[in-house]
Amino acid sequence: MEIALQDSNVKSITKDIDFTYHKENLVYNNETIKILKPIQVKGKVVVSQGIADVKLSVDTRMLHTCSRCLEQFEQDLELNVDEKVSKNEQEDGNIITLEEGNILDLRDVVLNNIYLALPIRILCKEDCKGLCQTCGANLNHEQCSCRSDEVDPRLSALKDMFKEV
Template identity: 40%
Template sequence: MVIDVSELFSNKKMRKKIQLDLEKDEFFYDNEFIQFSKPVKLDLILKPSGDEVDLIGSMETELLLTCSRCLEVFPHSINIQLNEKMSKTLKSEDEDIIFINDDRLDLDEIIENNIISMLPIKRICNKDCKGLCQHCGINLNQSACKCAIDDVDPRLAKLKEVFLTD
């Protein structure tokens, strides 16, 4: 969604309040699709501050992530407090300022960047997740496998044979 912010740069006393529910499907990040299970609720205030415009507010949504251990999809709630600075002039020394081109602010980019910064590094459905069996691939959270656990380093396999013979 794109918002026109031209009046904020021209009228320094003006404020713009934005409250909306944004329907989003998914976006691609780090070789996977991040899906939304709920609309993104935005409650924003845009106000001028010198040559810049401050964006202050909150964002709330729920994502569908894939567990790193069991590969099951699980819901993950996101609640982010936003505090962004925007400018029409490109300043190389400050990378935290969002450059606005043609007086149009792209909310999708701000939403996606803030969600990416809040994503867990290791996505786990719950702290007790057992994951998948390394041999047969069964989900150990749903059932137990009958695999014989015989992890022997191939370099030591001959030594094991010595202890097995009588």
């Protein structure tokens, strides 16, 4: 879905937006996130004096991998886009400038906003216990036996000192 910003110098144009963006994967923090359903984009764009006022709602579903326990889980993503884009640099810092040309591709706007909405660390749940460093057991599901022997590396240095005495 592309919008030409140059046409609008004459009068303001309002475009109703309703499209589906088929994209299979996102790459985020070197991880591939699978997109499970086509990204639904709805809303309105008003172009006036070379500036597009973009108001969209975005809806999709993704398959994430927990960065702590490495389990995969599905999650819906819904977000609203509310931003202004200009083909020329504006004094107003809230207005985003197009990198080049006069064509605003709403798919780029949608993708950027999805990336911004993702958390820095993707977790299956806030208190995910992760994997045992020793045996690799998923501590959300089981309690492994090596856990009690786990010693802080700083403490283990101390333990060695005592041995020598």
